[in-house]
Amino acid sequence: MLKSVLLRKALIIFVITTAIALAVLITSYTLLSKDKHITQKINELMPVANAAALLTTEKIANSLDYETYAYLCAEMADSVNSYIVFVETDYAFQYLSEPVNDPEFMRGLIRFIAENNEFFTGERYYSKHLEINNEIYVCAASHVYNESGTILGNIFIITERAKILSSISLSNYTIILSALIALPFAAVLTIAGATHALKPTKHLVLVAKEVSEGNYDAKANEKIKGEFGTIARAINTMTDRVSNMMRELRLEKRQLNQIIAGLSDGIVAINTQGKIMHYNPALMNMFGAVGVSTKEELVPHPEIWELFDAVLDTDEVRMTTYHTEDGRAIWITVSTIYDDENNCAGAVGLFKDATEMERLENMRREYIANISHEFRTPLTALRGLLEPLADDMIPDEETKHRYYNVMIEEVTRLSRLISDMLTISKLQSNALAFEIEPVNVSEKLKQLEVSLSTTAAKKNIEVEFDVQDNLIAMTDHDRLSQVLIILTDNAVKYSKSGGKVTVSAKYVKDFSHLITQPNVAVSNPSYNANKCKNKIIISVSDKGVGIPAMDLPRIFERFYTVSKSRTKGSTGLGLSIAQQILDAMDETLIVKSVEDKGSTFMITLTPFDPERDKKYLN
């Protein structure tokens, strides 16, 4: 019960107050009652003195014998615990009571009476301060008359003042004792009363404790009367305010965390001691971190953390490009974080994976270099032919004619280059519309057979078509033609005279075995075994020069040509265009080629499904 500090304090205050009250009581009682006691004693002594005076008169008249008289006087003196002395007017005295035998005392008494003559004149009957031999006494006096009424002397009843006052001490002891007996009861009552009075504090303490532990829903009882009610209301108002503030802070923090977590760039903040304060999943992914307890577990590259140290030391923003071992380029910007007083509170680093950007930038640079190169070749050739013609340095018509033919060839190559580049650019910017619809592949290949046979015949190349009937694919009519022309043109272009080009088309249930063979390249990297099912496959085979194994993986790149010498007039853009067209339709181009043996280019097409594509059925 006395766990309550308030209660303990109330009890201590009670004990101290009681002790002070008791001290004040005893002191004032002692002071005030001293005089009262002495007066009371004199009042008690007075009748005894009167009675003794009467007895003395009797004795002087010889009505009483001395023994009786002495006995009675002694008894009377005893009854009031005093001495009794009869002093005659001539200061002679009779011995009546025991201590009076002391001559010193008697001399002192006589001196006192002589000095205070009023006792015999009837002006004084008592003294509260009778000093004899350094002892203080109190006395009451009464005249002794003879029969004719003359004053013969005085009876003095004398008591030691100390004896009277000793009764006060007794009273004090009694008071203290009573107080000591009453104190425990009073203390119990005080505790009970205080406990009852402090009951609301228990409730308020509980509420305050709950609030301090973060439970802002805890409410103090506002109906409590008096000051505690005011405290309860103040606690509730305070709790509401803190609760609102905390809610806003939590909301802000959650939003900030969501923003940071949602960033595609990595972010990490450390304090001045180098301890991580925040980081986001993007950064974890960037460096493959799983559990993070130290900064080295998050980013296991000390060089990067040295950059943070430098920022903390110099207060300057630092930027760098960090190349990881696996070939990624990461742009890092580290800057200082400041606190409210503008002091450095840590550093924050922003990590951007610039691998793709750098790759694109390199590609762009390479592309421009390639274009310049591709343009320069025909232009240089043209200039080389035009200059002698312009200077009229070619006299014979036959040579001139040959020059003109070469020039026409170069200009055609230039215009093809430009048209191929335009197609690629349109494909990359999605500007080329695809109209996917059911296309009768069998019919289409029949039409192709006519034109291909004509061009192949010029090079003395045999053409064979092996096409299943009624193959209907969901594809874009024109784009498919474009791809087929690229493939068949190449087949003829890279076949030797007397060679053979075979075009076939059939429905294949599963062709996953095709993409796992050696000397095979697949244009669409998303093509795995699962995707190699239920397709129409058109293949264009030749027995021409083939493609060396080392060139196969790069065959779909823009401007990539196997060897300049064997590809006169080629741009290296055809297969790139075919790849991008097929990619856009989620199809793929598969190449199987062996150098000097020939190549087979296969394209996949999605067969028409009457169930899935019923909207195309009229």
Ligand code: ADP
């Ligand atoms: P182009 O044929 O205009 O040079 P392509 O992109 O169509 O450009 O072809 C790129 C390269 O692939 C060619 O330079 C050639 O070396 C090689 N190539 C393409 N088709 C064949 C094929 N059927 N036989 C051998 N090599 C080929």
